Amino acid sequence: xxxxxxxxxxxxxxxxxxxxxxxxxxxxxxxxxxxxxxxxxxxxxxxxxxxxxxxxxxxxxxxxxxxxxxxxxxxxxxxxxxxxxxxxxxxxxxxxxxxxxxxxxxxxxxxxxxxxxxxxxxxxxxxxxxxxxxxxxxxxxxxxxxxxxxxxxxxxxxxxxxxxxxxxxxxxxxxxxxxxxxxxxxxxxxxxxxxxxxxxxxxxxxxxxxxxxxxxxxxxxxxxxxxxxxxxxxxxxxxxxxxxxxxxxxxxxxxxxxxxxxxxxxxxxxxxxxxxxxxxxxxxxxxxxxxxxxxxxxxxxxxxxxxxxxxxxxxxxxxxxxxxxxxxxxxxxxxxxxxxxxxxxxxxxxxxxxxxxxxxxxxxxxxxxxxxxxxxxxxxxxxxxxxxxxxxxxxxxxxxxxxxxxxxxxxxxxxxxxxxxxxxxxxxxxxxxxxxxxxxxxxxxxxxxxxx
Amino acid sequence: xxxxxxxxxxxxxxxxxxxxxxxxxxxxxxxxxxxxxxxxxxxxxxxxxxxxxxxxxxxxxxxxxxxxxxxxxxxxxxxxxxxxxxxxxxxxxxxxxxxxxxxxxxxxxxxxxxxxxxxxxxxxxxxxxxxxxxxxxxxxxxxxxxxxxxxxxxxxxxxxxxxxxxxxxxxxxxxxxxxxxxxxxxxxxxxxxxxx
Numbered sequence: 001x002x003x004x005x006x007x008x009x010x011x012x013x014x015x016x017x018x019x020x021x022x023x024x025x026x027x028x029x030x031x032x033x034x035x036x037x038x039x040x041x042x043x044x045x046x047x048x049x050x051x052x053x054x055x056x057x058x059x060x061x062x063x064x065x066x067x068x069x070x071x072x073x074x075x076x077x078x079x080x081x082x083x084x085x086x087x088x089x090x091x092x093x094x095x096x097x098x099x100x101x102x103x104x105x106x107x108x109x110x111x112x113x114x115x116x117x118x119x120x121x122x123x124x125x126x127x128x129x130x131x132x133x134x135x136x137x138x139x140x141x142x143x144x145x146x147x148x149x150x151x152x153x154x155x156x157x158x159x160x161x162x163x164x165x166x167x168x169x170x171x172x173x174x175x176x177x178x179x180x181x182x183x184x185x186x187x188x189x190x191x192x193x194x195x196x197x198x199x200x201x202x203x204x205x206x207x208x209x210x211x212x213x214x215x216x217x218x219x220x221x222x223x224x225x226x227x228x229x230x231x232x233x234x235x236x237x238x239x240x241x242x243x244x245x246x247x248x249x250x251x252x253x254x255x256x257x258x259x260x261x262x263x264x265x266x267x268x269x270x271x272x273x274x275x276x277x278x279x280x281x282x283x284x285x286x287x288x289x290x291x292x293x294x295x296x297x298x299x300x301x302x303x304x305x306x307x308x309x310x311x312x313x314x315x316x317x318x319x320x321x322x323x324x325x326x327x328x329x330x331x332x333x334x335x336x337x338x339x340x341x342x343x344x345x346x347x348x349x350x351x352x353x354x355x356x357x358x359x360x361x362x363x364x365x366x367x368x369x370x371x372x373x374x375x376x377x378x379x380x381x382x383x384x385x386x387x388x389x390x391x392x393x394x395x396x397x398x399x400x401x402x403x404x405x406x407x408x409x410x411x412x413x414x415x416x417x418x419x420x421x422x423x424x425x426x427x428x429x430x431x432x433x434x435x436x437x438x439x440x441x442x443x444x445x446x447x448x449x450x451x452x
Numbered sequence: 453x454x455x456x457x458x459x460x461x462x463x464x465x466x467x468x469x470x471x472x473x474x475x476x477x478x479x480x481x482x483x484x485x486x487x488x489x490x491x492x493x494x495x496x497x498x499x500x501x502x503x504x505x506x507x508x509x510x511x512x513x514x515x516x517x518x519x520x521x522x523x524x525x526x527x528x529x530x531x532x533x534x535x536x537x538x539x540x541x542x543x544x545x546x547x548x549x550x551x552x553x554x555x556x557x558x559x560x561x562x563x564x565x566x567x568x569x570x571x572x573x574x575x576x577x578x579x580x581x582x583x584x585x586x587x588x589x590x591x592x593x594x595x596x597x598x599x600x601x602x603x604x605x606x607x608x609x610x611x612x613x614x615x616x617x618x619x620x621x622x623x624x625x626x627x628x629x630x631x632x633x634x635x636x637x638x639x640x641x642x643x644x645x646x647x648x
Contacts, residue, residue, distance in 0.1 A: 196624050220623055223588065236591075241576075242618050243591075266619060268591045282592070284617075289599075290592045311592040327589055333548065334589045356548070358586040373586045380586055403586045417587075447587060 035142045036167050037114035037135055045113040047082040049073050050090050052118035053097060064127065065120040068156045074207060075160030075174040079412065085110055099132055104139050112136045126150035131159055153209060171410045176206045177451045178415050179224040179233050180426050184443025189219055201235050201248065208439035214250045223269050223447050227276050230451040234270035234279055245270045245281050258299050259283065269314050274321040282313035292326055305343035316360050317341065325350065325360040325370055336360045336372055350385060353392050359404050363411040367431065371405035371414050382416055384431065395433040406449045415448035531645055539566050540575065540643035543601055544636060548585060550596035552604055560601060563643065564608040570648065577601050578642040579619040580626065582635035587621055594619030601641035
């Protein structure tokens with residue numbers, strides 16, 4: 001039996017919107033036991049995940065228990081680290097009413113390696129969820145934990161991340177979020193001489209749930225990028241006429257203007273350094289074509305990185321923060337280059353297999369890959385270059401146009417924009433091109449970025 | 453008589469009125485000029501009576517407002533109206549290019565003439581791209597197009613500080629279509645008058 005010791009701070013980096021701020025984060029305790037369930041002969045562990053048990057058996061709790069089970073299964077399937085006993089097969093096993101009447105023999109007959117049982121209990125102020133992951137052969141508990149929260153989906157996401165971490169040594173992404181620009185509200189720009197549609201910055205859970213607008217610029221707001229702590233979003237806004245870099249602190253409701261004032265020129269495409277201290281962006285302030293600049297997150301210490309007569313734009317930092325990949329048209333068309341983050345040294349060309357390459361996104365460890373958009377025909381497709389071998393693989397193949405790849409924090413997936421379903425929409429897919437999933441459906445949505 | 457009423461009169465009446473006005477106009481000024489003596493009395497049916505008082509003119513000499521010419525309409529238009537029917541013509545580019553064709557140069561020469569005539573105007577030159585390029589690089593490409601148009605106008609004698617540039621990449625297509633016809637319209641430098 002595990003003891004319940006709520007720990008209130010710091011355990012889960014939960015990004016709560018201001019609107020949800022009154023919800024307490026799930027309280028957790030360190031697991032007492034953690035062993036790993038393994039599959040046979042290197043195969044993924046075969047997991048049984050029956051519906052979580054509603055302790056009070058009322059319809060509302062039963063529905064919440066089903067939701068948690070479904071979200072958890074979706075989260076686990078997203079990483080494909082487990083195989084699952086099909087639902088119709090699971091339906092043949094009598095439901096347990098708690099942790100004391102589990103039909104281990106029957107689960108063993110189905111060749112389940114692991115069995116994840118959960119109970120859901122309504123209590124004042126939220127839900128209390130207990131889980132136990134059993135090794136079906138030994139009936140030993142491999143992992144157990146308890147969660148309290150009013151947010152059922154967040155409980156499921158937290159369970160998924162902990163199962164992945166303890167069982168597969170994997171940083172899951174179930175609690176991450178995706179930001180993007182959207183025109184879905186159909187608002188028109190005011191105070192302009194030309195009738196145009198507003199674009200605002202939105203965020204959504206990594207699975208597309210809880211899509212929420214976080215800016216009220218009533219103008220063109222594009223190219224959002226998460227700060228590494230996932231509490232701020234830097235983006236390009238035209239609210240001053242010329243495009244400038246703004247930073248919205250979305251859980252405080254405050255706004256910084258990173259670039260402003262006379263002579264600041266046009267500024268686009270902010271990119272946070274991995275330590276969150278600096279932002280690289282592209283600016284015309286020097287008078288010529290756009291060049292790369294780096295500035296501290298408080299707007300101080302502006303420094304010019306490139307200084308030539310070509311366009312240098314669309315920066316992204318290497319995961320270690322010592323290099324910057326960017327796009328330059330110095331050969332007459334856009335190609336991807338790398339420079340040292342201090343600007344010293346010569347730019348090294350990376351993309352060679354096409355005559356148009358843009359929007360590099362540098363994957364975090366354990367991979368070392370740059371995803372980018374390449375012109376392949378009338379539209380663009382996503383390609384990935386392995387930085388060790390310089391081998392290029394193509395992920396999309398002319399299904400509409402495909403642009404703006406952005407890696408998930410574990411490097412196993414990326415988000416991108418595609419017009420394959422009609423309008424511009426955000427999709428996620430894994431690094432080998434499998435598991436395509438449409439995240440947005442309303443309006444036009446573009447330029448995704450994936451939080452840590 | 454109000455100007456409005458004058459305008460609503462049939463054309464011939466306006467012409468008559470105009471002739472009359474011209475006649476009055478000729479008669480009115482000579483206060484200091486020597487005036488020819490009145491003709492000697494002649495044998496008329498009115499002989500022996502005082503000459504009749506000339507009838508009061510039916511209207512004061514009125515300047516008929518000229519039909520407004522195009523230039524005046526431009527000068528008096530609000531910025532919104534001005535930009536809705538922009539006197540400054542956009543220039544169009546080929547795919548992934550910021551080169552100004554001979555036709556573009558001719559268009560910009562016409563635009564420069566307008567900017568010279570309205571020397572107080574300041575203008576934002578917007579650079580736009582078609583949807584085939586990527587959103588990110590198109591921000592820089594749109595700027596190159598706006599800068600190319602600006603540089604040519606400056607070479608024609610337009611003060612650089614009257615011409616701002618801003619790139620919208622492919623965010624605001626002029627034509628939302630997905631064919632070459634639409635793309636050709638969207639690869640453009642577009643002029644917006646921001647002050648006059």
